[in-house]
Amino acid sequence: MTLALKTRHLQVFLAVAKAGSMQRGAREAHLTQPAVSKLIGELEETLGAPLFERSRRGVVPTECGRALIGRAELVLNDLASARDEIAAIAQGVAGRVRVGVLPVAEARLLSTTLLALRRTAPGLAVQVEDGTRDVMLNALRRGEIDCVIGRLHADAGGRDLHIEKLIQLPVAIVASPSHPIARKRRLSWSDLLPYPWVLPQRGAPIRTAIDREFTDLGLAPPLPAIESTSFRLIQAVVAETDMIGVITYEASLAYKRTGELAVLPVKLAGRLPHIGVITRTAVVSKALGTFLAALRQQCKSAFQA
Numbered sequence: 001m002t003l004a005l006k007t008r009h010l011q012v013f014l015a016v017a018k019a020g021s022m023q024r025g026a027r028e029a030h031l032t033q034p035a036v037s038k039l040i041g042e043l044e045e046t047l048g049a050p051l052f053e054r055s056r057r058g059v060v061p062t063e064c065g066r067a068l069i070g071r072a073e074l075v076l077n078d079l080a081s082a083r084d085e086i087a088a089i090a091q092g093v094a095g096r097v098r099v100g101v102l103p104v105a106e107a108r109l110l111s112t113t114l115l116a117l118r119r120t121a122p123g124l125a126v127q128v129e130d131g132t133r134d135v136m137l138n139a140l141r142r143g144e145i146d147c148v149i150g151r152l153h154a155d156a157g158g159r160d161l162h163i164e165k166l167i168q169l170p171v172a173i174v175a176s177p178s179h180p181i182a183r184k185r186r187l188s189w190s191d192l193l194p195y196p197w198v199l200p201q202r203g204a205p206i207r208t209a210i211d212r213e214f215t216d217l218g219l220a221p222p223l224p225a226i227e228s229t230s231f232r233l234i235q236a237v238v239a240e241t242d243m244i245g246v247i248t249y250e251a252s253l254a255y256k257r258t259g260e261l262a263v264l265p266v267k268l269a270g271r272l273p274h275i276g277v278i279t280r281t282a283v284v285s286k287a288l289g290t291f292l293a294a295l296r297q298q299c300k301s302a303f304q305a
Contacts, residue, residue, distance in 0.1 A: 007079060009043040010072040012036055013051065017069055021058035070142065077143030085287060095287025096125040100136035102150025103200065103229030108250040109167075109275065110149060113295045121290050133204075137161070140280060146288045148278040149295075151205040162282045164292075165274040167299040171206055172252035174238055174245050174261040182262035189213050189266060196225035198234050198245040205273035206246055213268060235260060 016025030016036065026036040044051050051065035061069065085095045101110060110128070117124055129136075129145060136148045140161065152163065173192070175182050181191060193214075199222070200207040211221040225243060228234060234245040239260050247255075255261035277292060284292065 005043070005046055007076060009039055009046070010076055012039045013043055013065075013068065014072050014076070016040060016052065016059060017061050017065065020060070024058075073142040075143075081143065081146075085285060095123075095285065095290075096127065097147075097287050097291045098127045098129070098145040099291070100139060100145040100148040101128060101130040102133055102136055102148060103130070103204075107231075107248065109169075109295070109298060113291070113298045116294045116298060117291065120294065124287060124290055126291065137278070140278065143280070146279070146285070147292070150275065151273045152276040152278075153203075153205055153273065160280075162279045163276055164279075165276045166296065168272055168274050170249040171246050171268065171272065172249045173264045173266050174234075174247055174252055174255065175243075175264055176239050176241065177259060177262045179242055179244075179262065181264065185265060187264055187266050189217055190219060192244055192264075192266065193219065193222060195222075196241075196243045197222045198226045198228060198237055198243050199224040200229045200246070201227045204229070209268050209272055210246065216269070 012025065012029050012031070015028040016022060019025040019028055022033050022036050022040070026033040029036060031039075040051065047064070047068070049064040050062050051068060052059040053062055081096075081098075099110075114126060117126065129139075131139075133150070133153070136145070136150075139145045140148050152165065175195075179195075181187060181195075184191075199210065214221040226233075226237060231247055231251055234247055235255060237243055238245040244264070252261065252263050256263050277295065279288070
């Protein structure tokens with residue numbers, strides 16, 4: 001007989017999958033081992049497939065088990081998110097949004113959006129996390145965050161995700177103010193080749209755009225001495241060396257005002273990838289909808305004026 005699937009089944013399944021044994025999974029779930037074995041057996045009966053391969057060493061998820069791991073994480077995270085949102089609304093708060101930010105995203109775009117929300121939706125709590133593209137998109141798929149903001153790849157999210165293009169913004173090529181080329185009023189891309197670079201990892205949208213500038217001129221793109229998208233690291237190493245770096249245009253203005261970096265007079269001829277937002281579905285919660293509406297408005301008013 002098929003049993004009703006309960007969240008406890010999924011919680012126990014994930015505990016066992018993570019622990020690699022029924023015994024350790026039982027300790028993680030604060031249950032006895034027989035109780036865990038019973039719940040796993042019920043889940044396998046409900047789904048009609050074995051979820052673990054059992055041996056003396058422990059258990060390993062089967063192909064069906066591996067397929068269930070992501071789904072189980074998503075279901076449990078969505079339920080937790082719904083519980084938190086309902087509790088927030090019941091307490092008079094507009095809800096909570098968890099935002100993932102990719103490296104080399106436009107910091108000012110997010111900050112002005114958050115400031116606007118403080119005026120228009122002060123009860124909306126926003127949690128911001130940053131990380132690499134793979135980490136953030138996987139967290140989005142598991143339901144651990146609600147959206148991801150950053151520069152979009154051609155295959156920015158995949159068929160299972162909803163992608164919305166927002167705006168195209170420039171980047172700046174920077175060097176130390178004491179760098180020999182910082183005093184030149186005119187520069188070509190070939191002038192930059194003799195120097196070491198700090199660049200995003202290969203495959204990142206800005207790295208692809210910069211590589212294309214060189215290849216379009218028949219030049220081999222520079223091999224970076226350092227690969228990073230950390231503004232702080234880029235500023236630190238570029239300011240003290242002869243390295244050349246790339247940061248967002250808005251960030252470059254702040255460093256230029258303080259005299260920490262010089263903005264070089266070269267521009268990307270090709271159009272940079274859009275900054276966009278990625279969600280799991282086109283239909284979003286009320287809280288996320290409020291955040292996205294403010295984000296779109298900032299794109300229109302603050303960056304396209």
